[in-house]
Amino acid sequence: MRVIAVVSAKGGVGKTTVTANLAAALAQAGAPAVLAVDLDPQNALALHFGADPHTLSGVARASLAGNAWLGTRLPGVVPDHGAQAPQVLPHGLVNEEDRLAFEQQLAAHPQWLAGQLKGLNLPADALVLVDTPPGPSAATLQALAAADHTLVVTLPDAASYAALPFMQRLAQAYGSSHAVAEGPVYLVNQMDGARALSRDLSRVLHEQFGERLVGRIHSDESVREALAHGRTVLDHDAACEAAHDYRQCAQRLLAWLQPSAGMPR
Ligand SMILES: Nc1ncnc2c1ncn2[C@@H]1O[C@H](COP(=O)(O)OP(=O)(O)O)[C@@H](O)[C@H]1O
Numbered sequence: 323m324r325v326i327a328v329v330s331a332k333g334g335v336g337k338t339t340v341t342a343n344l345a346a347a348l349a350q351a352g353a354p355a356v357l358a359v360d361l362d363p364q365n366a367l368a369l370h371f372g373a374d375p376h377t378l379s380g381v382a383r384a385s386l387a388g389n390a391w392l393g394t395r396l397p398g399v400v401p402d403h404g405a406q407a408p409q410v411l412p413h414g415l416v417n418e419e420d421r422l423a424f425e426q427q428l429a430a431h432p433q434w435l436a437g438q439l440k441g442l443n444l445p446a447d448a449l450v451l452v453d454t455p456p457g458p459s460a461a462t463l464q465a466l467a468a469a470d471h472t473l474v475v476t477l478p479d480a481a482s483y484a485a486l487p488f489m490q491r492l493a494q495a496y497g498s499s500h501a502v503a504e505g506p507v508y509l510v511n512q513m514d515g516a517r518a519l520s521r522d523l524s525r526v527l528h529e530q531f532g533e534r535l536v537g538r539i540h541s542d543e544s545v546r547e548a549l550a551h552g553r554t555v556l557d558h559d560a561a562c563e564a565a566h567d568y569r570q571c572a573q574r575l576l577a578w579l580q581p582s583a584g585m586p587r
């Protein structure tokens with residue numbers, strides 16, 4: 323099992339969208355067992371897979387009740403075209419009391435996520451993508467600690483760019499020894515080739531991170547439409563630009579995840 327924490331300092335950059343669509347793209351690309359886990363109390367990840375937004379079941383309530391996470395798997399995530407689909411563990415809808423209790427549980431047991439993931443008994447070649455809340459929440463710090471790889475999502479704008487060092491410091495301080503030794507990889511979301519600033523920042527990020535920039539996803543209305551329909555963009559509009567970008571990003575990640583290759587340094 324390889325765990326990838328999907329993180330960012332700022333909210334609204336596309337972590338949840340990236341987790342959902344990249345998980346779908348990885349599964350479609352033939353990754354044997356892909357699991358997407360939602361640690362964000364906004365509970366948005368499952369919406370990309372058609373879940374009812376009022377569903378209570380998820381990792382938060384299961385954790386508070388002492389139940390296994392496997393029972394919270396979203397049923398019936400079946401993509402069109404007969405392609406393979408990821409499994410999804412929703413966060414679940416929580417009231418304020420439960421949200422705080424789960425956060426406290428995570429803070430009190432720093433290895434909680436790692437233990438739960440281990441308890442899933444996934445095959446060695448399984449890939450787990452963990453969606454996180456923005457910034458240094460207990461859930462984000464756990465995800466960093468439990469992950470073998472860190473994927474930092476950023477927008478091609480000045481505010482996101484300025485926030486990158488903060489996320490890098492968190493990854494360095496809380497990441498697993500493997501993830502720290504390897505260093506994070508980056509994905510630029512919502513690229514807009516028609517805007518000079520977007521082009522410039524994308525170029526700057528490419529110069530700065532080189533091969534570590536594993537994905538560039540264009541801003542694409544189909545991504546927003548897909549969410550409104552409760553499906554990933556790969557299922558909603560397989561021919562659109564963003565679906566192409568996600569397939570390309572999945573291929574790059576899979577190439578780097580080959581046992582001999584390792585992530586780009
Ligand atoms: N490539 C994209 N093109 C267009 N809209 C996007 C794209 N990626 C994300 N979005 C939109 O941006 C908003 C924020 O995305 P979200 O995944 O919720 O961010 P986060 O999880 O980081 O808070 C959502 O409305 C989402 O639909």
Ligand SMILES: [Mg+2]
Pocket residue numbers: 337338339362364366454
């Ligand atoms: Mg989110």
